[in-house]
Amino acid sequence: MTTTPAEPDMEGLQEAFDATIARNDRIEPRDWMPDAYRRTLVRQIAQHAHSEIIGMQPEGAWIGRAPSLRRKAILLAKVQDEAGHGLYLYSACETLGVSRAELTELLLAGRQKYSSIFNYPTLSYADVGTIGWLVDGAAICNQVPLCRTSYGPYGRAMIRICKEESFHQRQGYELLMTMMRGTDAQREMVQESVDRFWWPSLMMFGPPDAQSTNTERSMAWGVKRNSNDELRQKFVDMTVPQAEALGVTLPDPELRWNEERGHYDFGEPDWDEFAAVIRGDGPCNAQRLAHRRAAHEDGAWVREAATAFAERSAGEAAR
Amino acid sequence: MSDDHGSVFDGLIDGDLGGDSSQWAFGTGFEDPLAGVDTTVPAGTDPAELAAYCLMLGDDALIMSQRLAEWCSRAPDLEEDIALANIALDLLGQARLLLARAAAADPGAVPVLPEGSPVPAEDALAFFREAGAFRNVRLAEVPNGDFAHAVVRLLLFSVARLALLERLRGSADAVLAAVAGKGVKEVAYHRDWAGRWFLTLAQGTEESRRRLVTALDALWPLLDELVTAHPVEVSVARAGAGVDPASLRGEVDAVLDQVLAVSGVDRPDRPPLAGVAGRTGRHGTHTEAFGLLLAEMQVVARAHPNGRW
Numbered sequence: 001m002t003t004t005p006a007e008p009d010m011e012g013l014q015e016a017f018d019a020t021i022a023r024n025d026r027i028e029p030r031d032w033m034p035d036a037y038r039r040t041l042v043r044q045i046a047q048h049a050h051s052e053i054i055g056m057q058p059e060g061a062w063i064g065r066a067p068s069l070r071r072k073a074i075l076l077a078k079v080q081d082e083a084g085h086g087l088y089l090y091s092a093c094e095t096l097g098v099s100r101a102e103l104t105e106l107l108l109a110g111r112q113k114y115s116s117i118f119n120y121p122t123l124s125y126a127d128v129g130t131i132g133w134l135v136d137g138a139a140i141c142n143q144v145p146l147c148r149t150s151y152g153p154y155g156r157a158m159i160r161i162c163k164e165e166s167f168h169q170r171q172g173y174e175l176l177m178t179m180m181r182g183t184d185a186q187r188e189m190v191q192e193s194v195d196r197f198w199w200p201s202l203m204m205f206g207p208p209d210a211q212s213t214n215t216e217r218s219m220a221w222g223v224k225r226n227s228n229d230e231l232r233q234k235f236v237d238m239t240v241p242q243a244e245a246l247g248v249t250l251p252d253p254e255l256r257w258n259e260e261r262g263h264y265d266f267g268e269p270d271w272d273e274f275a276a277v278i279r280g281d282g283p284c285n286a287q288r289l290a291h292r293r294a295a296h297e298d299g300a301w302v303r304e305a306a307t308a309f310a311e312r313s314a315g316e317a318a319r
Numbered sequence: 320m321s322d323d324h325g326s327v328f329d330g331l332i333d334g335d336l337g338g339d340s341s342q343w344a345f346g347t348g349f350e351d352p353l354a355g356v357d358t359t360v361p362a363g364t365d366p367a368e369l370a371a372y373c374l375m376l377g378d379d380a381l382i383m384s385q386r387l388a389e390w391c392s393r394a395p396d397l398e399e400d401i402a403l404a405n406i407a408l409d410l411l412g413q414a415r416l417l418l419a420r421a422a423a424a425d426p427g428a429v430p431v432l433p434e435g436s437p438v439p440a441e442d443a444l445a446f447f448r449e450a451g452a453f454r455n456v457r458l459a460e461v462p463n464g465d466f467a468h469a470v471v472r473l474l475l476f477s478v479a480r481l482a483l484l485e486r487l488r489g490s491a492d493a494v495l496a497a498v499a500g501k502g503v504k505e506v507a508y509h510r511d512w513a514g515r516w517f518l519t520l521a522q523g524t525e526e527s528r529r530r531l532v533t534a535l536d537a538l539w540p541l542l543d544e545l546v547t548a549h550p551v552e553v554s555v556a557r558a559g560a561g562v563d564p565a566s567l568r569g570e571v572d573a574v575l576d577q578v579l580a581v582s583g584v585d586r587p588d589r590p591p592l593a594g595v596a597g598r599t600g601r602h603g604t605h606t607e608a609f610g611l612l613l614a615e616m617q618v619v620a621r622a623h624p625n626g627r628w
Contacts, residue, residue: 001443036448053392053397054389054391056392056400057392058390060391063388063391064385064388064389065615065616065619066619067442067446067619067620067623067626067628068383068438068439068442068446068620068628069381069411069414069415069418069441069442070415070446070628071628072388072411073408073411073412075413076391076404076407076408076411077404077408079391079404080400080401080404080408082402083397083404084401085402087397087398087401090397096547098468125619125628132585135411147482155589168422175628178627179626179628180628181627182437182623182625182626182627182628183623183625183626183627184625185623185626186623186627193547203546243412276342291392291393294393295393295394295395298393298395298465298466299396299466301524301526301527301530302395302396302399302466302520302527303395303396304524304526304527305519305520305521305523305524305526305527306519306523308523308524308527309518309519309522309523312522
């Protein structure tokens with residue numbers, strides 16, 4: 001802790017903070033910040049970090065079954081990237097005074113969330129491509145604005161992550177494109193996968209603006225830069241031409257170009273389903289957490305051994 | 320392609336990896352791993368034997384990689400998850416080159432697929448061979464255990480493979496020499512990683528030491544196969560294209576003795592794991608677990624023999 005004056009000038013600190021936000025400058029770890037801002041950031045960054053780590057599971061399940069050695073290498077490298085993203089984000093969160101171990105405990109206790117999309121199962125190899133195309137695509141729409149987020153370490157982590165995510169999205173799309181040029185069975189596999197992932201992908205942007213409890217304040221603080229509905233629209237507009245080029249149908253009868261708005265109109269996701277998944281009642285919520293918990297618990301003895309070894313080595317070095 | 324996201328893990332993992340992106344995402348960015356490489360079989364080497372030899376080294380790498388990749392999302396911490404994936408990727412890259420080399424040396428070694436199948440030779444070899452045609456040592460295929468098991472397996476494997484690759488750099492076969500030249504740097508890192516964890520677990524806690532010794536006892540009988548010569552290895556070595564693994568025994572023993580001594584762990588007194596009528600992994604005689612490993616690895620590819628991926 002840095003020493004603070006006996007009576008800190010709270011008003012002055014708040015003014016300096018507000019001025020930094022107003023100038024679109026970055027808040028850095030040593031700057032004063034309101035507690036609520038800190039809490040909001042921890043919640044959002046941790047949720048994002050957990051999403052990367054939990055997100056390793058649905059795709060990781062297919063590494064062993066990847067149908068070509070090249071695809072196996074691509075998939076393994078991608079899932080490894082997600083572990084790397086988790087690392088950067090946990091590090092960004094640690095600058096706010098919360099350790100990775102604490103955050104992991106909060107995740108395992110169900111007190112912090114991760115992206116709802118990872119509570120859906122991966123059922124065919126096409127899902128690897130669909131996740132790259134739609135899920136990473138949606139993540140990019142969400143995350144590119146975060147490169148300009150007001151908290152410095154988070155924004156800088158996001159710049160690296162976005163670069164890699166867009167690489168993953170291209171790889172996913174390329175897999176689907178290749179499969180579409182393959183056999184009828186492969187084309188059916190791609191369509192079936194897109195049918196399952198389309199609506200959950202739209203839900204990744206969160207509830208409609210009218211129901212989003214956190215959006216307004218996060219936007220005022222420059223933590224968040226666009227509303228859920230704006231980003232959802234952007235994703236749909238970006239994705240429809242890609243689906244056409246791919247030759248798949250997006251499973252929404254209401255989807256059509258609206259000349260007047262200059263955007264695609266689209267149907268309403270099933271928000272009851274979204275609420276259920278968020279509540280913990282999706283198809284894979286329990287499975288994902290159990291997998292993460294097992295890895296964490298199975299590794300406890302290794303982490304303890306590493307700590308004991310490091311302490312002993314440090315002790316010997318000191319003598 | 321892989322370069323623009325290749326330096327991501329700089330500073331996150333030990334410096335050994337440096338900024339060479341090809342070391343961790345190797346083989347993700349191109350279709351034909353041997354494009355532009357001279358694949359003429361050197362004079363005096365039998366092409367079928369060279370292919371069989373490449374399958375031995377390639378299958379070792381492929382099956383190790385398959386087991387290592389099972390750790391993905393299951394490692395004790397994120398850093399180890401990333402390191403294990405790195406090692407699996409390196410070995411997968413080596414496997415692709417070696418399988419492609421086997422196919423180029425002897426197209427007759429490649430399983431025949433339906434006419435018009437777009438499946439490349441390396442994938443035909445990986446996904447359409449039966450268990451008996453795989454030439455990997457059994458050490459590579461036994462099921463995963465705890466983290467100590469992963470560390471010990473990788474230590475035994477990488478000590479032997481590094482000794483082999485160092486000599487294989489002088490192979491009369493230009494492809495094998497190139498694979499070895501690249502592989503030496505990779506496997507040196509694998510050996511280092513395994514060696515450091517071996518020491519850490521040996522001197523960490525009572526539990527970690529107990530688990531390490533248990534894993535070492537269980538895996539030690541599988542070490543012998545790595546330094547025992549199959550007739551193909553002897554023949555290809557005699558032609559100057561390969562390395563006789565029996566000639567590595569002294570070096571492998573010395574390196575392992577060093578690691579054991581520093582860690583304060585006794586060398587296990589366990590005989591080599593028996594084969595079946597003298598046949599082991601190099602002959603295509605495997606463990607019961609191997610069929611299950613292949614069932615998982617091959618299931619999607621086999622369902623789509625005309626598939627494009």
